[in-house]
Amino acid sequence: GEDVEQSLFLSVREGDSSVINCTYTDSSSTYLYWYKQEPGAGLQLLTYIFSNMDMKQDQRLTVLLNKKDKHLSLRIADTQTGDSAIYFCAEQNQGGKLIFGQGTELSVKP
Amino acid sequence: DAMVIQNPRYQVTQFGKPVTLSCSQTLNHNVMYWYQQKSSQAPKLLFHYYDKDFNNEADTPDNFQSRRPNTSFCFLDIRSPGLGDAAMYLCATRDPGQGLSTEAFFGQGTRLTVV
Numbered sequence: 001g002e003d004v005e006q007s008l009f010l011s012v013r014e015g016d017s018s019v020i021n022c023t024y025t026d027s028s029s030t031y032l033y034w035y036k037q038e039p040g041a042g043l044q045l046l047t048y049i050f051s052n053m054d055m056k057q058d059q060r061l062t063v064l065l066n067k068k069d070k071h072l073s074l075r076i077a078d079t080q081t082g083d084s085a086i087y088f089c090a091e092q093n094q095g096g097k098l099i100f101g102q103g104t105e106l107s108v109k110p
Numbered sequence: 111d112a113m114v115i116q117n118p119r120y121q122v123t124q125f126g127k128p129v130t131l132s133c134s135q136t137l138n139h140n141v142m143y144w145y146q147q148k149s150s151q152a153p154k155l156l157f158h159y160y161d162k163d164f165n166n167e168a169d170t171p172d173n174f175q176s177r178r179p180n181t182s183f184c185f186l187d188i189r190s191p192g193l194g195d196a197a198m199y200l201c202a203t204r205d206p207g208q209g210l211s212t213e214a215f216f217g218q219g220t221r222l223t224v225v
Binding site for chain 1: 200215
């Protein structure tokens with residue numbers, strides 16, 4: 001079956017790096033995504049990675065993919081209070097359907 | 111400019127009273143999705159349209175229906191809302207023909223309250 005798991009909470013201090021982890025089960029996933037959701041808002045795409053890549057960097061964001069272990073991570077450098085939100089990992093299966101994890105609530109303390 | 115627009119942002123409906131949520135897109139994408147997100151949970155796919163072809167998820171209750179009269183619009187109809195249907199409803203679009211990128215674009219969501 002298809003399943004995506006994330007830890008529920010992460011707390012960091014402003015200026016530190018945050019690392020949010022995700023595991024998934026579908027080895028045929030085509031793309032893996034990170035979405036950000038602020039309170040009461042919809043989903044904002046942060047970044048995505050193709051399944052044949054192992055790293056992608058986009059400004060303060062670094063995505064690492066270990067396909068063998070089915071492990072995905074999102075690193076946010078120099079975390080700011082505005083980064084406080086819920087972060088969802090999602091895998092896209094061959095049919096285009098997105099399977100979301102439960103979300104990691106990131107709390108950034110000044 | 112918003113590319114996937116959901117109306118209204120907040121909807122309050124009475125228990126058992128039919129309600130319709132609206133989604134429109136300016137992207138001309140073939141695929142439109144409806145997701146349900148309950149509090150503190152992951153978004154869960156209800157169904158999607160590929161052009162006019164409707165694809166229902168196996169565990170989507172019969173209470174939830176959808177219409178797509180044209181490429182731009184898609185509606186979510188809840189025939190008899192129960193208290194358990196209170197959630198954020200997210201619409202998304204995707205163009206599977208984009209090649210390198212198959213990013214799904216999400217609307218801001220409609221938060222449904224059932225009283």
